[in-house]
Amino acid sequence: MNTGLNLHKLDPLSKLVALFSVALLAMYWDTPAPLLLLLTLLLVLARYGAGIGWLKLLGRMGYIILFALPLFVITAISVPGEGAQLFPGLSISAGAVSYAAAISLRMFCMFLSSVIYIWSTDPQDFVVIMANRLKLPYRLVYGVSMALAFLPLLEKEGRIQAQARKLRFGRAPRGLRERAMLRRESLVAVFSGAIRRVEQTAGAMEAKGFGAYSSRTYLREVRIERSGYVIMLTSLIFASVMMMF
Amino acid sequence: MKIGAKDKLLQEELNTVESESAAEEALRLERVGYRYKADSKPVLDEITFSLKPGEWVTIAGPSGCGKSTLARILVGDLPRAGGGLRTGEVMVNGIDPADAKIADTARTIGLVFQDPDAQLVLGRVEDEVAFGPENLCLPPELIRRQVAAALEAAGLEERRRDSIAELSGGGRQRTAIASVLALETPILVLDEAASNLDAAGRKRLQELLQRLHRQGRTLLVVTGRLDELALAATRLIVLDEDGHLVQDGSSDALLREERPLLRQLGLLPAELRVRATGGGSPNMEPPAAPLLEISGLTFQYGRNAPAVLEDVSLKLQPGEWHLLTGDNGSGKTTLSRLLLGLLPLPPGSIFWQGHDIAGISLYKLAEEIGYVFQQPEQQFVTANVMEELLYEPRCQLRLRAKDDLPKQVIQRAEEVLQLLGLSLEQDASPYLLSGGKKRLLSAASVFMTGKKLIILDEPTAGADYLGAGRLSALCRKAVQEGTSILMITHEPEFFAGEYTIRWHLENGRLNRT
Amino acid sequence: MSAEETKKSIRDRIRFSAFTTAEIVMMAMLAAANGVLTMYISPVNQLLNGLGGPIATSTITGLYMLYGMLACYLIRKPGTAVITFGIGAVVQSFMGSAYGIPSAFAAAACYMVVAEAVFAVFRYRKWGMAQMMLAGGALVPIWFFFAVRMFGYVKWGGDILALALVVRIVSGIVLSGILSKLVGDALVKSGLLRRFAAAKSTLEG
Ligand SMILES: Nc1ncnc2c1ncn2[C@@H]1O[C@H](COP(=O)(O)OP(=O)(O)OP(=O)(O)O)[C@@H](O)[C@H]1O
Ligand SMILES: Nc1ncnc2c1ncn2[C@@H]1O[C@H](COP(=O)(O)OP(=O)(O)OP(=O)(O)O)[C@@H](O)[C@H]1O
Ligand SMILES: [Mg+2]
Ligand SMILES: [Mg+2]
Numbered sequence: 020m021n022t023g024l025n026l027h028k029l030d031p032l033s034k035l036v037a038l039f040s041v042a043l044l045a046m047y048w049d050t051p052a053p054l055l056l057l058l059t060l061l062l063v064l065a066r067y068g069a070g071i072g073w074l075k076l077l078g079r080m081g082y083i084i085l086f087a088l089p090l091f092v093i094t095a096i097s098v099p100g101e102g103a104q105l106f107p108g109l110s111i112s113a114g115a116v117s118y119a120a121a122i123s124l125r126m127f128c129m130f131l132s133s134v135i136y137i138w139s140t141d142p143q144d145f146v147v148i149m150a151n152r153l154k155l156p157y158r159l160v161y162g163v164s165m166a167l168a169f170l171p172l173l174e175k176e177g178r179i180q181a182q183a184r185k186l187r188f189g190r191a192p193r194g195l196r197e198r199a200m201l202r203r204e205s206l207v208a209v210f211s212g213a214i215r216r217v218e219q220t221a222g223a224m225e226a227k228g229f230g231a232y233s234s235r236t237y238l239r240e241v242r243i244e245r246s247g248y249v250i251m252l253t254s255l256i257f258a259s260v261m262m263m264f
Numbered sequence: 265m266k267i268g269a270k271d272k273l274l275q276e277e278l279n280t281v282e283s284e285s286a287a288e289e290a291l292r293l294e295r296v297g298y299r300y301k302a303d304s305k306p307v308l309d310e311i312t313f314s315l316k317p318g319e320w321v322t323i324a325g326p327s328g329c330g331k332s333t334l335a336r337i338l339v340g341d342l343p344r345a346g347g348g349l350r351t352g353e354v355m356v357n358g359i360d361p362a363d364a365k366i367a368d369t370a371r372t373i374g375l376v377f378q379d380p381d382a383q384l385v386l387g388r389v390e391d392e393v394a395f396g397p398e399n400l401c402l403p404p405e406l407i408r409r410q411v412a413a414a415l416e417a418a419g420l421e422e423r424r425r426d427s428i429a430e431l432s433g434g435g436r437q438r439t440a441i442a443s444v445l446a447l448e449t450p451i452l453v454l455d456e457a458a459s460n461l462d463a464a465g466r467k468r469l470q471e472l473l474q475r476l477h478r479q480g481r482t483l484l485v486v487t488g489r490l491d492e493l494a495l496a497a498t499r500l501i502v503l504d505e506d507g508h509l510v511q512d513g514s515s516d517a518l519l520r521e522e523r524p525l526l527r528q529l530g531l532l533p534a535e536l537r538v539r540a541t542g543g544g545s546p547n548m549e550p551p552a553a554p555l556l557e558i559s560g561l562t563f564q565y566g567r568n569a570p571a572v573l574e575d576v577s578l579k580l581q582p583g584e585w586h587l588l589t590g591d592n593g594s595g596k597t598t599l600s601r602l603l604l605g606l607l608p609l610p611p612g613s614i615f616w617q618g619h620d621i622a623g624i625s626l627y628k629l630a631e632e633i634g635y636v637f638q639q640p641e642q643q644f645v646t647a648n649v650m651e652e653l654l655y656e657p658r659c660q661l662r663l664r665a666k667d668d669l670p671k672q673v674i675q676r677a678e679e680v681l682q683l684l685g686l687s688l689e690q691d692a693s694p695y696l697l698s699g700g701k702k703r704l705l706s707a708a709s710v711f712m713t714g715k716k717l718i719i720l721d722e723p724t725a726g727a728d729y730l731g732a733g734r735l736s737a738l739c740r741k742a743v744q745e746g747t748s749i750l751m752i753t754h755e756p757e758f759f760a761g762e763y764t765i766r767w768h769l770e771n772g773r774l775n776r777t
Numbered sequence: 778m779s780a781e782e783t784k785k786s787i788r789d790r791i792r793f794s795a796f797t798t799a800e801i802v803m804m805a806m807l808a809a810a811n812g813v814l815t816m817y818i819s820p821v822n823q824l825l826n827g828l829g830g831p832i833a834t835s836t837i838t839g840l841y842m843l844y845g846m847l848a849c850y851l852i853r854k855p856g857t858a859v860i861t862f863g864i865g866a867v868v869q870s871f872m873g874s875a876y877g878i879p880s881a882f883a884a885a886a887c888y889m890v891v892a893e894a895v896f897a898v899f900r901y902r903k904w905g906m907a908q909m910m911l912a913g914g915a916l917v918p919i920w921f922f923f924a925v926r927m928f929g930y931v932k933w934g935g936d937i938l939a940l941a942l943v944v945r946i947v948s949g950i951v952l953s954g955i956l957s958k959l960v961g962d963a964l965v966k967s968g969l970l971r972r973f974a975a976a977k978s979t980l981e982g
Contacts, residue, residue: 129877228370
């Protein structure tokens with residue numbers, strides 16, 4: 020994709036600023052038309068800027084419909100009518116539908132822009148730039164790295180614990196009570212296992228010099244290039260201009 | 265450049281730390297004792313020894329004697345983390361790790377902890393290995409070099425971009441080793457760091473230690489058994505069960521003169537037994553369908569991942585004892601998990617007593633198959649060693665935790681504890697046992713009810729010869745009673761005296777050897 | 778201790794370097810646990826959303842704040858809420874929340890401000906059930922105010938909004954206030970946390 024804009028190459032901070040600008044705009048508008056335009060723009064960006072395949076995009080959009088559709092229906096029903104009644108008997112007005120559509124589109128925009136961000140950003144780069152550029156204390160920022168590393172481990176641990184319980188239990192549980200007990204016990208086991216690991220992990224980290232100095236160096240280099248500053252500025256200016264008119 | 269100047273300063277500082285200390289002792293312990301709680305019995309008692317810079321020493325002792333405790337004292341993790349009580353004097357390159365600054369300790373001494381999972385904190389192999397040098401503010405080019413060297417030494421170059429959650433047990437252990445190697449500390453301590461490594465990995469580690477030794481680094485290898493790797497060291501320090509230092513001298517001399525003691529402590533294998541007779545002979549009367557049959561199993565994690573197993577076939581009859589070997593990451597754990605349907609399984613490839621496993625629920629299988637995980641903590645279900653053994657009989661008899669168990673069950677549990685040498689710890693929490701004992705306990709707990717098949721994933725990793733012998737006795741007894749055993753191991757030589765059928769997994773293919 | 782001294786001691790404790798590595802790992806672990814929890818209750822959330830709309834989903838809002846409250850309860854230092862909710866927000870962002878990254882950050886920002894304020898009122902010294910319930914309930918309203926605007930609930934009508942708010946506050950009190958204290962006490966009793974403030978204070982008093 021040589022469209023001139025490769026989002027993967029952009030630093031996480033500039034992208035974050037752009038993301039928040041999009042969010043501000045999406046929240047500012049409450050009519051469908053501009054939001055639809057924004058969504059189209061985001062779709063194009065997702066496909067050609069971040070390189071997400073159409074199929075994948077469709078899947079993600081399908082997921083968010085599960086949330087957006089109920090929101091649409093409920094908003095359409097509960098918003099007091101302005102304008103013509105669409106269905107006689109049901110108090111759904113054209114105004115309400117338009118507002119509901121805007122709200123749902125807003126949700127799409129927020130979600131899609133986030134998908135683009137996640138897709139094109141390595142979390143570790145995010146951590147590095149937070150510590151390096153924003154000068155946040157690295158020990159705290161590393162909490163994010165750890166949490167992201169724990170995530171798949173915890174999930175795996177949860178799966179394995181549940182399996183281990185079943186295996187050790189050695190027979191089919193009878194009734195809801197036994198089932199609930201098994202479920203609860205494996206949840207407790209995963210959680211206390213995680214807590215137990217905290218001290219060991221902290222010890223191992225300090226043994227490797229975590230917290231030795233107030234700063235540290237980084238093997239990966241994450242720099243904000245000129246294009247990053249351009250993106251930041253453009254998105255901010257664009258958002259403010261749009262909101263002024 | 266400003267940053268470059270700062271790095272140079274740090275580098276110089278590091279160099280002076282090294283050169284200053286070169287003259288003194290690298291390590292000195294004076295009457296060191298440790299207890300985990302103020303009112304408990306000491307784990308280590310009056311340990312005194314010192315190491316000259318550049319020495320290569322093995323510290324050996326039976327399981328639970330306090331080796332890991334000692335290693336953690338050396339890096340200051342204890343008493344900082346545990347809240348226990350240390351007595352005596354510890355000097356590491358002239359600093360006391362208990363109250364030294366983090367930077368000073370991390371630059372002086374590196375420890376590969378016994379449990380690989382507890383020391384990996386970042387998602388990816390390369391990030392993990394770079395973690396230490398980054399903390400010490402080394403300049404990026406230097407970090408890059410040290411990381412590359414450490415990855416190479418651990419045989420992980422090809423996996424540098426992989427997620428740690430997707431590595432095999434041995435792969436995680438290699439990552440743990442590499443992450444400490446990258447620190448390039450003058451003193452290096454390895455706590456059972458080879459326990460999950462394959463034969464090639466061990467050899468490689470031994471060569472690496474030889475190289476580091478030649479470079480003048482001080483090496484301390486902590487182990488429960490005197491195998492080739494342990495005996496490569498020139499000096500040997502031996503602890504006994506109660507945490508006393510009982511021998512300290514050249515490895516060769518001790519091996520010559522103190523063989524009986526070393527054997528008694530379980531640090532050397534017992535005399536080779538004659539082949540066990542009775543029971544276990546595989547071809548008594550072949551039943552209609554084998555107990556377990558794998559036919560043409562192919563498996564891959566994810567659609568685009570390479571196949572881990574390819575066209576694997578195996579038959580297992582009642583009362584047979586199978587050993588499965590293979591390099592790290594060859595797919596042994598994967599295969600064993602597939603046997604219970606713990607991973608998505610292609611139908612028509614694994615049969616339990618003639619029925620496709622894909623259609624049997626895990627509960628149903630668990631009635632007849634016992635499984636021991638590669639990480640023992642994963643399968644503990646109670647807060648007490650004795651209860652851990654009683655859990656399965658209790659569930660099988662449909663008893664609640666408060667109900668009394670039949671006498672013979674309790675008696676059997678006590679026998680097993682006796683056999684494993686865990687009687688003294690029967691009221692302790694399984695999680696607070698030493699590494700080797702955890703593993704023994706986790707393995708023993710599946711022998712409490714009559715299963716038809718027991719699958720064990722590296723049950724002897726990190727165990728001493730005594731523990732391995734005890735486990736082997738447990739298995740032998742089960743086999744004689746008609747149970748089948750499928751054991752994954754890197755140390756088939758432990759079971760040399762038994763009637764076993766051996767398999768080797770290589771490049772996804774399973775071959776009988 | 779005079780008011781002057783108390784003020785000074787609080788100021789001293791507000792430095793972020795005051796966190797030990799174990800505390801940081803604990804916060805990270807809780808944030809990760811929250812991530813996993815969110816993943817597992819996401820279908821529940823969807824189900825509730827489909828069945829009973831926003832009122833029904835409001836019943837479980839407390840669970841989303843549990844991790845931060847638990848961290849505060851265990852660590853008891855100024856800044857705990859800021860860091861824990863901060864880490865939690867980034868984790869949720871990278872896991873992909875249905876409401877988007879900006880709302881994850883906004884919610885976390887609301888929670889951290891309120892939690893720190895409530896605990897600061899008690900000088901980070903009182904950690905009884907009452908305080909935890911108060912904090913749990915207090916976390917809800919500000920974020921609700923913003924969420925109402927973001928997701929267009931504004932036009933539903935006052936009574937529905939009020940009902941939703943009440944349900945959320947109750948959920949906050951029960952599922953984040955009371956529950957965090959119960960879980961925290963259970964952890965302390967299990968002896969896993971010897972080095973954390975929660976364990977030390979129960980040992981002392
Ligand atoms: N956190 C802990 N709290 C209380 N007791 C502990 C703790 N960790 C270990 N112990 C006890 O201290 C003793 C020594 O344990 P340690 O782990 O040092 O043994 P080890 O020599 O390394 O054994 P192995 O070869 O099996 O790893 C054991 O009896 C163990 O039960
Ligand atoms: N969840 C997973 N996702 C993707 N790949 C995985 C996953 N688990 C294991 N693998 C990969 O599958 C291969 C086989 O792993 P497995 O754990 O079966 O090895 P093993 O033979 O048990 O090795 P070891 O002796 O080190 O325990 C490895 O290359 C590993 O990286
Ligand atoms: Mg040990
Ligand atoms: Mg394995």
